[in-house]
Amino acid sequence: MQNMWIVFLIIGLVVLGLLVLLIIAARYQRDYWRYLNIPHERPKKLWPIIRQIMTQTLSTESMKAKHYGDIYTKFKGSGPFCGFYALLQPRALILDRELIRQIMIKDFWNFNDRGMYCNQKSDPLSGDLYGLRGESWKEMRQKLDPSFEGDRMSWLYGCMYEEAEQLLLTVSTTLMKQPHSTIHIQKIMRRYILSALAKCVFGLDAQQRHKYPFETFEQMTEMALNSHKHGYLMNLMMIRFPNFCRLLRFRRTPKPVEDYFLGVLTDIVEQREKSGVQTQDYLQLLVGVKAQELITHKYEEDKELKMHLQNELAAHAVVFLKAGYEQTANTLSYVLYELARHSKLQARVREEVKKATERCAGNLNYECIQSLTFMGQVINETLRMHPITPYIMRRTLNNYPVPDHPKYVLVKELFLIIPTHAIHHDPDIYPDPEVFKPDRWSGPRDSLQEQGTWFGFGVGARSCIGIQFAQMQLKLALALLLSEYEFTLNSRKPLVDLEDGIALTLTPLGVIEPGNEERAV
Template sequence: MEVLKYIFYPTVFIASLVYYMFRRRLSYWKDRGIPHDRPHFIYGNMIGIQKEKNFHELLRDYYMKYKHSKPFVGFFMMASPDAMILDLDLIKSILIKDFHNFNDRYHFFNERDDPISAHLFAVDGKRWKIMRHKLTPTYTSGKMKFMFPTIVEVGCRFNKTFMNIVENGGTIVEIKDLMARFTTDVIGTCAFGIECNSLENPDVEFRTYGRKIFTSRSPMKETFLRSFPRLARTLRMRKFPKDMAAFFTKIVRDTIDYREKNGIERNDFMNLLIELKNKDNSLTIDEIVAETFIFFVAGFDTSSAALGYCMYELAHHPEIQRNVRKEIESALEKYDGELNYEANIEMTFLDQVIKETIRKYTVFPFLTRVTEEDYKIPNSNLVIEKGVKVIIPIDALNNDPDLFPDPDKFDPSRFSADEIKKRHPMAWLPFGEGPRNCIGLRFAMMQIRIGLISILKDFEFSTCDRTETPIINNPRSFILAPFNGIFLKVERIVQ
């Protein structure tokens, strides 16, 4: 009994303290008179996540409920009191004008136990500024032109894959998987200098780890890591499995050793990083591993998702598909049938189609920032206190009928030059905005364009009995992903 006393009372004390701390955090917005839904003790305002709803649906419903409670509303990610920003002018201030007070994303990274998690997207403060400055020159339009032929080569193999399917009697394809294999091969060759050939063999190790990056993560774990990154580091939590880190680390080290020993240079991202490493030791090997890894993560599934959803919409809208194909044929004819960088950037209607796809199917549901100092909302008495995370619900904005009338309709004309001018610049933010926008946006758009051009010039796509309408998205996936794939009918165009 004496022993139990020494165990029982401290346990009760700790449990009571934790309960008090959680209750205090969960009353944060109530104490400040900010509108919000009453939070669940464990899930906060995330009840139903992974079951009935994915992140997109959850935040979209919350946004629509409170969209007129501007400039922001309270939201609890578990026990973390966050400010969901509803006012577009305030979003502009946070991302651009007052960026100095919101330059950190407050994402989880653990360099000690999980070094591949310490990449540009996650790191904060001075380290982010230094790394961004180092890496920015590798993502310029000039460097994209440098890598363009490498991606076109993969595009040619992509076209051949469809040709083989059709010639062997195939008519129904699962387009999402094929798009993921295309982006896997693009990122494999551009980021790691490896010919993955997942278009020929979908079970190659590189593709397997690409799938594992997302299937091994859960929305609830992601939420905990985002909400309590310091606690997660103290607990020595990892974002990615050890075998995954070992796999990508070995690939990068072996690639660098081989290239440097044999004096090999290629038109790819890895070559640019090696140049940085050898220039005044600007990058360490571990930093190169982390940056190539996030290059893979960001370019693999997000781009393949956009490609898959784009093909889904083009299959449902044959007239739009024909107009895209006419533009492709016209541009290629202008350059004697060659898909070069100039032809690629001249396809403005294709660009509108891609942007409308990204609006309707926003892969990442929100952006996050954290206040470094108390922030007084312009033209109000409201304050977002130091250390509070802000959520910018980009998917909800993209589907707000006040910003995009009839948001369920697929309408590329929304992104004509005239329509863009009419709209608030913060209404469409798939790549973020301001100094901490997505550094790889040029590469992402280039990869998506080449993927679409490579197949649309020779093949026509339409719906079939297996096409799911509307698409059911996976509630367990943090990024937008179709639960049952995207099946389409494919036919070769007879010239």
């Protein structure tokens, strides 16, 4: 009996010791930046953190943008970075432009981790450029870069042009069905971008859509982007302890999503490989990358290798949905919103499209689209005011002492935040930041990227690989729509709200509405 008490006492002491260590660790985490004497935002009280974890309350992108913006404004000029806390985890918010350049460009290889969980073996669709890090990311980027060269984009132009024409038909049909000429433009833009990706990247042309209906493709895309296999806490654990979670074979992609996209792409790729027919879309370029990989390996008939390469191909295709669907549709909606607010700028873009088309003998070809300089400035300014993401996240691979600031060290595995929205709206960088001024971009855009002050498509080696692809989609849609319609704000709902949609009024060019005769003259 006495031995049992001794055992219970030892167990009690061990549990007590663990609790004390846990409290000390939590206390150290909460005072991490204070111990280092780095300017920082104090952490929340313990109870709100526990309540947030228990209720699984998630911050929206707009809430994060405001939070990071407030920290940026409060600590700007205090040092190269400041500290803050995500729940109990210390993170760094980058303040200095030179440090941004070092992170994104100069010393990029120490910061090429986006802080996202991926597991290629158990979750093949997660093994894309968005989630990979280190040498794995570098190898994949080198394989895919040639697919986005200028000549490849001109090769894809016909495929994209057909979808842009279909967008014009959709807008016309929608206006005919409605008694008023006001439409929620974002919903139509989302369908246009998704349909273009389905056709150009997944090979779902009119014939394939009989077998794989577009409605199912749309449902699976929404499931892939807006649902996960695990809950809030497990997803948090996978981000913070990725190596441990990979050992346990955790995955994020819902199984129905994986089965659908792998099934569709495997079927269509096999059809093309058997027939030998070359289709002018991006999927054909991915098939070429896969074939080149097989040639460079000794055993071309290795089934495991073929499956691995097919899974890679599928991950390459699905990343277009993750990084190019909602982002491009939202940008296109914002461009039209800003042009509706600024009728003179809209007329200027329309005139540029008209002159470019005339120079190309009435043919809106690839060279014609590429020559639309002012339209490009409008897109750049839209991305400044309404960035695709309000912040950029990175995680350090190794300890990084900040040059010329010996007390500041970005330690290994530390999450870094670059507050793009706050920087884009900093009056010290962009005078009158709330004013829409496309002429800001009449000079070279690259200089602003190199200075770490504009992040429209990212900066440095890990910038968006599909920049030219996205720009072509944007310019094509804008050129066709502005050639046919004038866009104005719906007076009943003049404010932007992407969740509810952007309401714009469309008037066919040449049609004069009652009451607008004087304006038309």
